[in-house]
Amino acid sequence: xxxxxxxxxxxxxxxxxxxxxxxxxxxxxxxxxxxxxxxxxxxxxxxxxxxxxxxxxxxxxxxxxxxxxxxxxxxxxxxxxxxxxxxxxxxxxxxxxxxxxxxxxxxxxxxxxxxxxxxxxxxxxxxxxxxxxxxxxxxxxxxxxxxxxxxxxxxxxxxxxxxxxxxxxxxxxxxxxxxxxxxxxxxxxxxxxxxxxxxxxxxxxxxxxxxxxxxxxxxxxxxxxxxxxxxxxxxxxxxxxxxxxxxxxxxxxxxxxxxxxxxxxxxxxxxxxxxxxxxxxxxxxxxxxxxxxxxxxxxxxxxxxxxxxxxxxxx
Amino acid sequence: xxxxxxxxxxxxxxxxxxxxxxxxxxxxxxxxxxxxxxxxxxxxxxxxxxxxxxxxxxxxxxxxxxxxxxxxxxxxxxxxxxxxxxxxxxxxxxxxxxxxxxxxxxxxxxxxxxxxxxxxxxxxxxxxxxxxxxxxxxxxxxxxxxxxxxxxxxxxxxxxxxxxxxxxxxxxxxxxxxxxxxxxxxxxxxxxxxxxxxxxxxxxxxxxxxxxxxxxxxxxxxxxxxxxxxxxxxxxxxxxxxxxxxxxxxxxxxxxxxxxxxxxxxxxxxxxxxxxxxxxxxxxxxxxxxxxxxxxxxxxxxxxxxxxxxxxxxx
Numbered sequence: 187x188x189x190x191x192x193x194x195x196x197x198x199x200x201x202x203x204x205x206x207x208x209x210x211x212x213x214x215x216x217x218x219x220x221x222x223x224x225x226x227x228x229x230x231x232x233x234x235x236x237x238x239x240x241x242x243x244x245x246x247x248x249x250x251x252x253x254x255x256x257x258x259x260x261x262x263x264x265x266x267x268x269x270x271x272x273x274x275x276x277x278x279x280x281x282x283x284x285x286x287x288x289x290x291x292x293x294x295x296x297x298x299x300x301x302x303x304x305x306x307x308x309x310x311x312x313x314x315x316x317x318x319x320x321x322x323x324x325x326x327x328x329x330x331x332x333x334x335x336x337x338x339x340x341x342x343x344x345x346x347x348x349x350x351x352x353x354x355x356x357x358x359x360x361x362x363x364x365x366x367x368x369x370x371x372x373x374x375x376x377x378x379x380x381x382x383x384x385x386x387x388x389x390x391x392x393x394x395x396x397x398x399x400x401x402x403x404x405x406x407x408x409x410x411x412x413x414x415x416x417x418x419x420x421x422x423x424x425x426x427x428x429x430x431x432x433x434x435x436x437x438x439x440x441x442x443x444x445x446x447x448x449x450x451x452x453x454x455x456x457x458x459x460x461x462x463x464x465x466x467x468x469x470x471x472x473x474x475x476x477x478x479x480x481x482x483x484x485x486x487x488x489x490x491x492x493x494x495x496x497x498x499x500x501x
Numbered sequence: 502x503x504x505x506x507x508x509x510x511x512x513x514x515x516x517x518x519x520x521x522x523x524x525x526x527x528x529x530x531x532x533x534x535x536x537x538x539x540x541x542x543x544x545x546x547x548x549x550x551x552x553x554x555x556x557x558x559x560x561x562x563x564x565x566x567x568x569x570x571x572x573x574x575x576x577x578x579x580x581x582x583x584x585x586x587x588x589x590x591x592x593x594x595x596x597x598x599x600x601x602x603x604x605x606x607x608x609x610x611x612x613x614x615x616x617x618x619x620x621x622x623x624x625x626x627x628x629x630x631x632x633x634x635x636x637x638x639x640x641x642x643x644x645x646x647x648x649x650x651x652x653x654x655x656x657x658x659x660x661x662x663x664x665x666x667x668x669x670x671x672x673x674x675x676x677x678x679x680x681x682x683x684x685x686x687x688x689x690x691x692x693x694x695x696x697x698x699x700x701x702x703x704x705x706x707x708x709x710x711x712x713x714x715x716x717x718x719x720x721x722x723x724x725x726x727x728x729x730x731x732x733x734x735x736x737x738x739x740x741x742x743x744x745x746x747x748x749x750x751x752x753x754x755x756x757x758x759x760x761x762x763x764x765x766x767x768x769x770x771x772x773x774x775x776x777x778x779x780x781x782x783x784x785x786x787x788x789x790x791x792x793x794x795x796x797x798x799x800x801x802x803x804x805x806x807x808x809x810x811x812x813x814x815x816x
Contacts, residue, residue: 286732288727288728288731288732289683289684289727289807338655339655340653340654340800340802341798341799341800367708368604368707368708369604377792377793379795392707392708392731393682393683393707393708393709393805394708396798396802396805397786397789397794397798397805399796399798400795400796401793401795401796412603412604413603413734413735416603416604416707416731416735417601417603417732417733417734417735418732419728419732420728420731420732471712474712477692478692478716479712479716480694480715480716481637481714481715481716482712483711483712483714484656485655485656487655487711489708490708490711490712492604
């Protein structure tokens with residue numbers, strides 16, 4: 187890494203790791219204090235970070251900038267394939283973020299599909315499928331990596347990380363699924379469980395909506411530009427849909443990173459959750475005691491330590 | 502209630518209860534389905550709602566509108582008294598929201614107190630105290646009501662509601678405290694635990710930062726206008742402080758509702774957490790199964806069902 191890249195990386199770390207930053211007005215801990223997240227990350231090794239497959243990165247351009255989502259075909263193969271088709275046929279370009287419900291979700295789709303729209307004017311799905319079997323859970327399998335979080339969970343029998351995403355397991359039912367944390371990226375649907383096709387997508391922007399787990403198909407999570415969604419004006423129609431069309435945020439385009447010229451691809455690295463550095467972060471969160479924190483939480487929740495992302499440069 | 506008030510109340514319910522609204526693209530459940538939150542609330546009785554004491558409502562005016570916080574002197578008597586002094590001496594008028602850290606907090610204070618400021622120019626605290634003993638926890642007492650949540654908690658031995666605020670208890674230590682959920686309103690401080698005085702205040706705008714529990718003095722929560730804080734542009738300096746002063750949001754004024762002319766006071770009612778209707782909401786969240794939800798969460802987290810607020814009219 188050259189100096190500029192290093193500086194950008196540090197800046198990106200500070201920006202991408204909100205939950206890692208210190209508390210209101212905390213100072214940096216010293217001496218025997220629990221090391222800060224910045225300190226732990228600064229001691230990480232190059233091999234502890236992975237570069238996401240550009241086939242799995244969706245790059246959404248909004249007037250305010252860029253949002254990048256990483257999707258995981260291992261958990262939602264049919265939905266990821268359908269979304270790639272939609273993206274490559276330019277389905278999303280010119281659609282809009284139609285719903286921002288405070289403490290819940292930012293959602294985008296064809297505006298004509300929301301309650302105020304005219305369904306006869308719906309954009310064609312092209313060669314993408316209109317319905318898909320739900321991918322709410324998958325059978326537990328060796329092909330799905332598992333890094334167990336020993337702290338346990340309020341909702342699920344087991345939680346941990348899989349493909350560096352927060353996940354859960356129910357061994358009695360032989361099921362595993364990606365869980366809804368802040369920043370989770372998933373597929374909206376109508377009532378029939380097969381009505382999701384990837385043309386209606388949402389990101390969780392508030393308290394982890396764990397009640398959605400196993401009821402919706404989770405694709406992955408936002409890995410850059412989260413505040414381009416979380417700071418959007420809230421909709422004040424029912425369910426947070428915008429009452430007036432002009433309040434919607436237009437989507438300039440969505441592209442798969444692999445389809446972009448190399449210089450325009452996001453230059454991201456994601457910390458591996460099976461790395462010693464990620465384990466140190468979990469431990470520091472669980473046991474945190476320093477000049478500021480007098481009472482450690484004693485436990486770490488699966489959503490409490492977002493997996494670190496660093497951006498080496500921004501196109 | 503006249504018709505206009507009823508309409509306003511319904512609108513306010515739809516706006517103030519984000520976590521109660523249905524899931525991405527859900528339809529209203531029918532028949533034997535779990536009743537929707539809107540349905541349950543529409544069947545509430547007048548006596549199940551309380552009017553907050555106007556001495557306990559702080560009304561913050563921002564250029565975008567009004568944010569209302571309810572504080573609870575039972576949990577933080579010294580801090581609430583000091584904040585009332587600061588408010589009545591107009592300490593906050595003309596200060597600013599100086600920090601909005603994504604998925605964490607929106608915080609306001611004297612801009613000269615942040616890292617980019619000149620501490621010699623700090624505004625005088627007037628007759629308010631500069632330091633206060635921490636009020637992180639209180640001894641369990643009969644004077645502090647307790648509505649136990651039987652679902653349990655990930656972090657604390659017991660959770661429930663006290664004065665209609667999410668709260669926790671540790672009987673072994675004879676301690677009780679208000680917990681950090683989305684919308685929690687609390688006191689920022691420096692490292693010394695007695696350095697909080699109420700001149701530096703924050704609201705949680707992301708995933709419940711439960712690691713702050715018992716480390717900071719919680720005052721209460723936002724009861725109206727939450728999205729005036731949660732949708733603010735994020736700061737991109739360290740810890741989410743704004744890098745440039747012009748990015749800050751000015752605070753036009755903070756007033757105690759009791760000091761406003763009656764016509765300008767917020768006209769709010771808060772659902773009592775010991776009411777049958779609130780119990781029905783908890784049950785519906787825990788067991789939710791309807792045309793949309795195929796797998797109920799089975800449990801309800803203390804932060805998962807924000808206590809309903811209805812606004813009968815807006816000044």
